[in-house]
Amino acid sequence: MKRVRVGALMVLFALIPAASAEPVSDWRDVDPQNLVLIDTKYGQVAVELAPEFAPKHVARLRALIRAHFYDGLSFYRVIDGFVAQGGIGEGTASTKDHPVETTDLSKWPALKAEFDRASKPDPVFTPLGNADLMAPEVGFENGFAVARDPAEHREWLIHCPGTFAFARDNDPDTATTEFYIVIGEAPRRLDRDLTAFGRVLSGMQYLQKLERGDPEIDNGVIADASKRDPIIRVRIASDLRAAERPAYQVIRTESKTFADAVESRRHPTSPFYFRKPPPVLDICGVPVAVKRTAP
Amino acid sequence: MKRVRVGALMVLFALIPAASAEPVSDWRDVDPQNLVLIDTKYGQVAVELAPEFAPKHVARLRALIRAHFYDGLSFYRVIDGFVAQGGIGEGTASTKDHPVETTDLSKWPALKAEFDRASKPDPVFTPLGNADLMAPEVGFENGFAVARDPAEHREWLIHCPGTFAFARDNDPDTATTEFYIVIGEAPRRLDRDLTAFGRVLSGMQYLQKLERGDPEIDNGVIADASKRDPIIRVRIASDLRAAERPAYQVIRTESKTFADAVESRRHPTSPFYFRKPPPVLDICGVPVAVKRTAP
Numbered sequence: 001m002k003r004v005r006v007g008a009l010m011v012l013f014a015l016i017p018a019a020s021a022e023p024v025s026d027w028r029d030v031d032p033q034n035l036v037l038i039d040t041k042y043g044q045v046a047v048e049l050a051p052e053f054a055p056k057h058v059a060r061l062r063a064l065i066r067a068h069f070y071d072g073l074s075f076y077r078v079i080d081g082f083v084a085q086g087g088i089g090e091g092t093a094s095t096k097d098h099p100v101e102t103t104d105l106s107k108w109p110a111l112k113a114e115f116d117r118a119s120k121p122d123p124v125f126t127p128l129g130n131a132d133l134m135a136p137e138v139g140f141e142n143g144f145a146v147a148r149d150p151a152e153h154r155e156w157l158i159h160c161p162g163t164f165a166f167a168r169d170n171d172p173d174t175a176t177t178e179f180y181i182v183i184g185e186a187p188r189r190l191d192r193d194l195t196a197f198g199r200v201l202s203g204m205q206y207l208q209k210l211e212r213g214d215p216e217i218d219n220g221v222i223a224d225a226s227k228r229d230p231i232i233r234v235r236i237a238s239d240l241r242a243a244e245r246p247a248y249q250v251i252r253t254e255s256k257t258f259a260d261a262v263e264s265r266r267h268p269t270s271p272f273y274f275r276k277p278p279p280v281l282d283i284c285g286v287p288v289a290v291k292r293t294a295p
Numbered sequence: 296m297k298r299v300r301v302g303a304l305m306v307l308f309a310l311i312p313a314a315s316a317e318p319v320s321d322w323r324d325v326d327p328q329n330l331v332l333i334d335t336k337y338g339q340v341a342v343e344l345a346p347e348f349a350p351k352h353v354a355r356l357r358a359l360i361r362a363h364f365y366d367g368l369s370f371y372r373v374i375d376g377f378v379a380q381g382g383i384g385e386g387t388a389s390t391k392d393h394p395v396e397t398t399d400l401s402k403w404p405a406l407k408a409e410f411d412r413a414s415k416p417d418p419v420f421t422p423l424g425n426a427d428l429m430a431p432e433v434g435f436e437n438g439f440a441v442a443r444d445p446a447e448h449r450e451w452l453i454h455c456p457g458t459f460a461f462a463r464d465n466d467p468d469t470a471t472t473e474f475y476i477v478i479g480e481a482p483r484r485l486d487r488d489l490t491a492f493g494r495v496l497s498g499m500q501y502l503q504k505l506e507r508g509d510p511e512i513d514n515g516v517i518a519d520a521s522k523r524d525p526i527i528r529v530r531i532a533s534d535l536r537a538a539e540r541p542a543y544q545v546i547r548t549e550s551k552t553f554a555d556a557v558e559s560r561r562h563p564t565s566p567f568y569f570r571k572p573p574p575v576l577d578i579c580g581v582p583v584a585v586k587r588t589a590p
Contacts, residue, residue, distance in 0.1 A: 080500040081456055115570070133428055133575045161376055161480050172569040183503075185456050185480055185580050189563070189572035205375040208478075208503035268484070274467040275410070277484035280428045285480050 026257040027249040027291070028142070030201065034058075035237035036065065036164075037246065038203075040075075040210070040229060045203030046248060047164050047181075050144050053157055054114035054197035057166055057175065061197075064108065064177055065234045074228035078210045079220040081184030085167055086231050087177050089221070105176065113172040114195045116156035119148050125155075126254050129262065130280045134188045138283040140253035143290075144199060145283050147191060157196040160186045160284035164198030183207050186284040201248050201290045247294035262286060321552040322544040322586070323437070325496065329353075330532035331360065331459075332541065333498075335370075335505070335524060340498030341543060342459050342476075345439050348452055349409035349492035352461055352470065356492075359403065359472055360529045369523035373505045374515040376479030380462055381526050382472050384516070400471065408467040409490045411451035414443050420450075421549050424557065425575045429483040433578040435548035439494060440578050442486060452491035455481045455579035459493030478502050481579040496543050496585045542589035557581060 034049040051058040064070065069088075076089035088105070119125075125146065127139040135147035138158065145158040157163065163182045166175035175195055183204070190196075200207070210229045213220035222228045237245050251258050265286065266279045329344040346353040359365060371384035383400070414420075420441065422434040430442035433453065440453040452458065458477045461470035470490055478499070485491075495502070505524045508515035517523045532540050546553050560581065561574045 080503065113569075131428065133426065133577065134573050170566045185577065187580065188577065189560075189580075191572070193568055193570050193572065205507045208375065212500045265484075271465045273488055274408070275488050277486070277488065278429050282428065282480065282483065285482065285484075 026252050026255040028252050030248040032238035037235045039232040040206050042206035042209040046201045047198045048201050049198040054195050057195050057197045070231045071233040073231045075210050076228050077221045078212050079215045080212045083180040084183050084207050084210050085180040108176045110174045115192045116154040119153050119155035124254050128283050143250040143253050143288045156192045159190045162200035163196050165194050165196040249291050251289040321547050321550040323547050325543040327533035332530045334527040335501050337501035337504045341496045342493045343496050344493040349490050351406050352490050352492045365526045366528040368526045370505050371523050372516045373507050374510045375507045378475040379478050379502050379505050380475040403471045405469045410487045411449040414448050414450035419549055423578050438545040438548050438583045451487045454485045457495035458491050460489050460491040544586050546584040
């Protein structure tokens with residue numbers, strides 16, 4: 001007796017359109033200048049940057065990557081259900097192979113925060129179409145989940161699973177080199193209080209394999225540096241030779257294809273739903289489809 | 296120059312009270328009859344069952360475990376950011392070591408759905424204290440995240456990261472043996488449409504290491520059975536000898552200690568928050584503290 005009991009959740013993937021079904025123009029090529037490739041021992045994580053939201057942070061990250069700053073450092077603070085944080089780490093324990101003495105941090109002065117930006121009458125912003133618990137308005141811009149405050153004319157990237165951001169000290173203007181990636185339930189309370197400027201396009205499952213710290217001990221920092229998973233190397237796709245350069249496309253969130261996908265998620269027609277869910281979506285639970293086109 | 300740039304998120308763990316600070320009565324012992332131990336090759340996952348929400352499903356799960364039904368089966372459908380599903384699997388590929396022919400599924404007839412239950416004037420229910428996107432009211436009962444509809448006098452367990460539930464076919468009354476555990480952003484659209492009856496107390500990081508399927512291929516089922524991570528064995532803590540029995544305590548969600556923790560999360564006082572977050576919490580983002588007390 002072969003029973004298929006997995007039909008349950010099939011509709012969730014109706015959001016990923018069949019490659020042959022939609023117009024080519026529904027997909028946007030990811031600019032290789034904005035495509036960051038983080039090699040872990042479990043696999044490669046691809047992150048798309050959003051320079052329009054945080055130009056100084058993007059410029060800093062590119063400079064750090066091109067200086068090979070991260071290569072050989074580690075994910076030294078990884079809290080299950082929350083974030084994976086990487087970089088030089090706290091103190092010297094993480095810097096065995098990159099002694100602090102030889103890492104000239106004076107080259108990387110603290111950045112002015114870029115928590116939000118002026119929102120413009122932007123035809124690319126696509127409202128989600130329902131309320132949000134944390135922000136006056138939420139939607140998508142170029143595939144990124146974005147919140148807006150119309151009264152203040154400001155907008156910012158939302159902390160969803162996969163969001164890429166820079167850590168900082170208590171002072172807002174203190175980010176320098178350390179990054180984190182959200183690996184758990186959207187920590188929306190961090191929105192507009194840290195500079196978020198990218199999102200993972202693929203490889204979340206590799207981040208989920210990272211060795212965890214204990215959140216009750218030293219705020220999740222893994223004390224034993226030998227247990228930390230290394231950041232093998234970080235590159236910008238545009239620095240790779242064309243033949244070996246990964247390429248991604250992201251669904252255009254202003255397209256009808258995406259709007260239709262959101263609406264089918266909001267009003268699922270599958271008979272699986274005995275009770276139709278409330279027609280309300282969590283901005284961080286709406287997949288924004290990605291496909292890898294090369295190599 | 297040793298910079299500490301991880302202070303950022305320390306306040307998130309203020310919810311876990313120091314062991315010495317709170318009255319003993321703020322903690323509830325987990326009943327070993329309700330404590331399920333799932334051994335994976337990465338480590339042990341501990342799940343607390345909520346028989347008061349789904350007595351038939353809990354009875355079925357206990358019977359399956361005591362029949363060693365799951366031992367040697369696999370997590371055959373694991374979708375990053377969504378669920379890890381385990382059991383006999385789809386078709387024969389998953390049942391190499393437990394051929395379908397020798398697994399008498401007629402012993403496990405389909406269960407009547409237990410999607411929700413009558414809500415009673417229950418002094419144990421503690422409202423979260425703010426609105427929810429998906430349900431008229433949300434809060435906690437015995438450490439479980441619960442939604443209520445006062446108009447219908449019904450309540451149900453919420454699908455948060457770590458929620459344990461039974462899968463089913465399209466017909467509501469078709470759950471038999473297959474379980475899933477939420478490993479991603481809360482899939483609230485499944486609330487009250489599947490029978491949820493437990494939550495992970497510890498070991499989420501081991502579930503996060505499970506080999507993933509491709510959601511675009513066969514709905515996330517891992518076709519190559521040799522790549523699926525095994526369910527090594529599943530036991531009920533009360534079946535272990537006392538000396539080797541793990542024991543857990545959960546913060547009493549009706550206690551003042553918990554209420555205070557929720558309020559400090561809602562109104563963080565840490566200077567880290569340049570801009571205080573909106574005083575609104577996601578029910579699935581509120582930690583319900585757990586401690587292991589033995590062995």
